[in-house]
């Protein structure tokens with residue numbers, strides 16, 4: 174048995190890392206996602222932006238399997254994943270951060286990461302302590318710990334970490350299984366400006382070679398991190414392009430970005 178992660182970069186010429194085709198989702202009579210299309214290339218970093226209530230979180234819930242779509246398709250490296258359970262989608266190589274609820278507060282940094290590694294290998298939590306001597310799981314956890322720069326905090330309980338450290342740990346757990354597609358919900362929410370800058374660099378490093386999707390409100394993070402930006406307005410992807418082109422897109426300006434950038438400039442961002 175080995176904990177070596179699966180190669181996060183699929184062979185050249187394969188399908189998109191992630192694809193949404195005509196995706197729709199209704200809650201009762203209200204259609205929230207109204208025919209969303211998106212095709213993300215392997216290795217791309219994509220930020221999903223849009224006004225409050227546009228459906229960004231719902232899209233994440235549809236991709237990660239928390240909700241089944243009303244109609245339409247979600248494909249991971251060309252394979253249909255819509256309607257599958259979250260753990261099945263996870264096993265197929267897509268991992269979503271669940272913010273700090275992912276973390277076991279009373280376990281140390283190292284133990285949290287080892288749990289993430291073992292869980293991704295298919296062991297149930299009840300068994301992990303019996304497997305604690307497994308050298309490869311320990312090695313992978315150590316490797317992750319260095320990656321997220323928490324080596325000096327190895328034996329500190331997660332609940333005693335700073336908020337930014339907890340977010341870093343959470344990302345470590347998210348990538349523990351070697352998933353090729355990573356979904357991060359507002360990864361820098363609640364951080365100071367300097368923490369945010371450091372954290373963007375950390376995210377860049379740990380997701381290198383993987384496909385990253387993030388939902389983000391902070392335009393500094395969006396423009397600093399994303400190769401392409403998907404703009405969701407009223408349940409549709411109205412633009413999907415490079416940051417420069419999205420910024421210059423009159424439809425985006427009108428629907429969303431103009432007012433957001435103006436507001437963030439007023440606040441001194």
Ligand SMILES: Nc1ncnc2c1ncn2[C@@H]1O[C@H](COP(=O)(O)OP(=O)(O)OP(=O)(O)O)[C@@H](O)[C@H]1O
Pocket residue numbers: 200205223224225226227228229230231232
């Ligand atoms: N489980 C649910 N049942 C009913 N309505 C829901 C459910 N989940 C989301 N909605 C509704 O779907 C709409 C879109 O919500 P969603 O959270 O996806 O938007 P968002 O773009 O992520 O917003 P925000 O930027 O404020 O987080 C909202 O009107 C919300 O009330």
